[in-house]
Amino acid sequence: xxxxxxxxxxxxxxxxxxxxxxxxxxxxxxxxxxxxxxxxxxxxxxxxxxxxxxxxxxxxxxxxxxxxxxxxxxxxxxxxxxxxxxxxxxxxxxxxxxxxxxxxxxxxxxxxxxxxxxxxxxxxxxxxxxxxxxxxxxxxxxxxxxxxxxxxxxxxxxxxxxxxxxxxxxxxxxxxxxxxxxxxxxxxxxxxxxxxxxxxxxxxxxxxxxxxxxxxxxxxxxxxxxxxxxxxxxxxxxxxxxxxxxxxxxxxxxxxxxxxxxxxxxxxxxxxxxxxxxxxxxxxxxxxxx
Numbered sequence: 001x002x003x004x005x006x007x008x009x010x011x012x013x014x015x016x017x018x019x020x021x022x023x024x025x026x027x028x029x030x031x032x033x034x035x036x037x038x039x040x041x042x043x044x045x046x047x048x049x050x051x052x053x054x055x056x057x058x059x060x061x062x063x064x065x066x067x068x069x070x071x072x073x074x075x076x077x078x079x080x081x082x083x084x085x086x087x088x089x090x091x092x093x094x095x096x097x098x099x100x101x102x103x104x105x106x107x108x109x110x111x112x113x114x115x116x117x118x119x120x121x122x123x124x125x126x127x128x129x130x131x132x133x134x135x136x137x138x139x140x141x142x143x144x145x146x147x148x149x150x151x152x153x154x155x156x157x158x159x160x161x162x163x164x165x166x167x168x169x170x171x172x173x174x175x176x177x178x179x180x181x182x183x184x185x186x187x188x189x190x191x192x193x194x195x196x197x198x199x200x201x202x203x204x205x206x207x208x209x210x211x212x213x214x215x216x217x218x219x220x221x222x223x224x225x226x227x228x229x230x231x232x233x234x235x236x237x238x239x240x241x242x243x244x245x246x247x248x249x250x251x252x253x254x255x256x257x258x259x260x261x262x263x264x265x266x267x268x269x270x271x272x273x274x275x276x277x278x279x280x281x282x283x284x285x286x287x288x289x290x
Contacts, residue, residue, distance in 0.1 A: 015041025016277035020206035023196060025049040025215040029269055033209075036270060040277050045205060047196040049218040050184040052082060052159065058090070064154060064179040065090055068107070069099035073177060074151035075108040077139065077165075081115030083156040086181040088123055101125070108146065112139055116156075135268060136165040136246075149173030159184045160213060163248055184214040186221070193222040200240055201231045207241040207262075207276055211269050213252035220256050233257045241279070245272050 017040040024033050027048035034044035078084040091100040104125055111117045111127050113134025120127050131138030153169050154177040169176050199205050210216050223232040236242050236258040243262035244250045253260050262279050264272040
């Protein structure tokens with residue numbers, strides 16, 4: 001990705017991010033988030049800290065697919081476009097495409113957001129529920145209108161368990177059938193992440209935004225690998241502003257000795273960037289008060 005052009009000096013104070021350097025470790029939406037940061041007057045530093053790889057053990061996913069095809073699953077929740085496509089491809093690979101389509105024709109089909117919606121529509125599959133907000137909380141609210149007691153709900157996982165959603169489903173009396181089709185791995189080359197670690201330690205990054213727990217764990221692992229674990233923790237705990245999406249991500253940061261100063265009010269990445277902007281504007285207002 002080309003190095004972004006910093007905002008012109010005359011523009012910096014007119015926009016909420018005020019020329020600050022914002023590091024993002026998100027992989028899927030790094031370009032979109034970088035554009036948003038630039039629009040808000042910041043300088044993005046995009047360093048993806050994970051990559052999607054197929055799960056090594058596919059036996060549980062195949063078993064879940066067979067259970068859906070058998071017609072014993074009442075609700076199927078598609079969480080991501082990547083996972084939706086992977087499940088459909090697994091069915092085709094195993095000669096179960098028609099059986100899966102028949103099962104989905106009688107099940108309640110739920111898509112978290114536009115990406116799984118797009119994949120399902122490409123395959124001509126009906127969608128019954130799309131939440132107002134493409135988050136776990138949005139799914140919980142949307143599924144609250146349905147009686148899930150005693151029903152099996154299959155959930156396509158998004159690289160890590162959406163704990164809030166799974167707990168809410170169990171509390172509603174559902175039996176949860178998780179389907180893991182891919183997992184998060186470290187980048188094959190950790191050079192960019194090592195560079196980010198060194199810049200964080202040197203105080204060259206104003207804010208770092210984490211949108212999932214593995215991003216934090218992977219950055220910490222790279223720092224440890226290069227003998228910089230303690231220095232990174234000290235920088236994130238004292239100098240750099242740490243921003244996270246959701247309570248699970250916040251808990252992971254605290255487990256690594258870092259207390260986030262910013263948590264997104266809702267579980268979306270865009271909300272996190274706007275939360276950072278609001279925080280920095282608040283700091284700026286406080287600085288000019290007598």
